[in-house]
Amino acid sequence: MSEQVLEISGLDAYYGSAHVLHGLSASIGQRTTGIVGRNGMGKSTLCKAIMGITPPRARGSIRLDGEEILGKPSYDICRRGIAYVPQGRRIFSSLSTDEHLRMLSRKLATRGQWTIDAVYDLYPRLAERRKVGAAALSGGEQQMLAIGRALLTNPKLLVMDEPSEGLAPAIVEQLTETCRTLVAEGLTLLIVEQNLGMATAVADRLLVMVHGEVALETSSSALLADEDAQRRYLGVEPTAA
Numbered sequence: 001m002s003e004q005v006l007e008i009s010g011l012d013a014y015y016g017s018a019h020v021l022h023g024l025s026a027s028i029g030q031r032t033t034g035i036v037g038r039n040g041m042g043k044s045t046l047c048k049a050i051m052g053i054t055p056p057r058a059r060g061s062i063r064l065d066g067e068e069i070l071g072k073p074s075y076d077i078c079r080r081g082i083a084y085v086p087q088g089r090r091i092f093s094s095l096s097t098d099e100h101l102r103m104l105s106r107k108l109a110t111r112g113q114w115t116i117d118a119v120y121d122l123y124p125r126l127a128e129r130r131k132v133g134a135a136a137l138s139g140g141e142q143q144m145l146a147i148g149r150a151l152l153t154n155p156k157l158l159v160m161d162e163p164s165e166g167l168a169p170a171i172v173e174q175l176t177e178t179c180r181t182l183v184a185e186g187l188t189l190l191i192v193e194q195n196l197g198m199a200t201a202v203a204d205r206l207l208v209m210v211h212g213e214v215a216l217e218t219s220s221s222a223l224l225a226d227e228d229a230q231r232r233y234l235g236v237e238p239t240a241a
């Protein structure tokens, strides 16, 4: 079997006639991979294509452990072992924390380490807020819920789309620690991040997207050391290392 978890090749994606991903190819192995790039470069579209969420209309190939998943419905992709923390969390404001988790766990036979109790062990704060309606949760708590919900599917690959968006720096630090813990426990992570500090703290391998293609494959330390690349590819003033 291939060492790569995910092999993406020649991926094109469209919204109507708008051509957004242009023959994108990338390999995602066991190591955490970060995807960075300016707004509108196609990072979320890539996540959606991996997850089988339409739109986008897509063609090309995405193989999970050697098996083609492009064109499969998202519930099937999830069942095969990819979970998704979408940009903006996408939680249901009318459900409580507990209802969110129970709704999902009812649909899943217990098939791994992640149960509702394990999610509450990871996030004691969520356990305290189990009866609270999701709309009343803070941004950080909503992100915990989105991650907990994804973990309940016991994925081998977790795709996270801008998990730090809208969160205070102290909460981003906690989120970074959680990601590191999950990776240390053996989860493969594919993380899209605008926050270069978080992307480089979580992932040692980075793919930089420009106009729907991978323009650069690099390491976190190399990108942090290359101020010109940070300006050119990300449009950000270099962060203090």
Ligand SMILES: Nc1ncnc2c1ncn2[C@@H]1O[C@H](COP(=O)(O)OP(=O)(O)OP(=O)(O)O)[C@@H](O)[C@H]1O
Pocket: 015, 018, 020, 037, 038, 039, 040, 041, 042, 043, 044, 045, 046, 055, 194
């Ligand atoms: N539902 C949609 N319909 C039409 N065009 C879309 C849609 N969603 C995204 N696009 C366009 O596709 C391109 C890529 O968007 P995408 O959201 O994938 O980029 P991104 O790199 O994730 O950016 P951001 O960080 O702003 O989310 C952009 O030009 C965007 O305007």
